[in-house]
Amino acid sequence: MDGMPEAEQEVHACDSAITLAFSVLGKRWNGMILSVLGPGPSSFVSLRKAVAGISDTVLSDRLVELVEVGLVSRKVAVGPPVTVSYELTSAGAELVPTMQELGVWAQRNLRR
Amino acid sequence: MDGMPEAEQEVHACDSAITLAFSVLGKRWNGMILSVLGPGPSSFVSLRKAVAGISDTVLSDRLVELVEVGLVSRKVAVGPPVTVSYELTSAGAELVPTMQELGVWAQRNLRR
Numbered sequence: 716m717d718g719m720p721e722a723e724q725e726v727h728a729c730d731s732a733i734t735l736a737f738s739v740l741g742k743r744w745n746g747m748i749l750s751v752l753g754p755g756p757s758s759f760v761s762l763r764k765a766v767a768g769i770s771d772t773v774l775s776d777r778l779v780e781l782v783e784v785g786l787v788s789r790k791v792a793v794g795p796p797v798t799v800s801y802e803l804t805s806a807g808a809e810l811v812p813t814m815q816e817l818g819v820w821a822q823r824n825l826r827r
Numbered sequence: 828m829d830g831m832p833e834a835e836q837e838v839h840a841c842d843s844a845i846t847l848a849f850s851v852l853g854k855r856w857n858g859m860i861l862s863v864l865g866p867g868p869s870s871f872v873s874l875r876k877a878v879a880g881i882s883d884t885v886l887s888d889r890l891v892e893l894v895e896v897g898l899v900s901r902k903v904a905v906g907p908p909v910t911v912s913y914e915l916t917s918a919g920a921e922l923v924p925t926m927q928e929l930g931v932w933a934q935r936n937l938r939r
Binding site for chain 2: 730732733734735736737738739740741742743744745746747750767784785786806809810813814815816817818819820821822823824825826
């Protein structure tokens with residue numbers, strides 16, 4: 716790096732693990748959906764009510780994505796009536812304590 | 828809540844502190860920008876190189892927002908040459924350990 720301006724030498728690429736984390740959490744609603752599922756399984760309707768402002772379509776898309784990346788599982792209970800619920804996988808559940816820390820940090824440091 | 832279907836009774840609204848945290852972190856790039864600033868101040872050019880894929884316009888917008896919410900400060904050093912750098916405020920710096928936990932979690936639980 717000899718001869719490069721000082722600013723160029725200071726480049727520190729974004730940590731790949733943090734980039735990976737925000738490939739999921741840096742997408743609007745995902746953190747809130749995972750957080751709502753922290754205490755236990757939830758139906759689609761309950762989730763939509765708990766995540767204020769989300770639309771049916773977006774919630775549906777996000778749940779498909781969260782299932783695909785292995786953080787949420789979709790359970791179908793044969794009825795009648797047939798019921799569908801969403802819950803955190805063990806990978807999703809491992810995130811709960813860190814999400815709570817994020818909440819504590821936000822309360823201390825962000826204005827509402 | 829008597830008489831309401833069981834699913835209705837299970838509604839647990841998203842924790843307001845976590846909603847607050849994701850009002851900033853649930854926006855694409857913000858987590859990565861904050862993470863890159865963790866080790867120390869950075870110029871705009873260095874930031875743009877470190878956050879792979881971000882455009883000048885979006886980085887500029889995000890920095891304005893992060894300054895507005897009090898997580899980043901913009902420092903101008905009178906020159907010559909005049910140099911501008913961005914660094915975490917104490918509120919931003921308080922997030923660093925939790926971001927590192929998110930990275931550890933992602934490495935354990937998300938596929939690349």
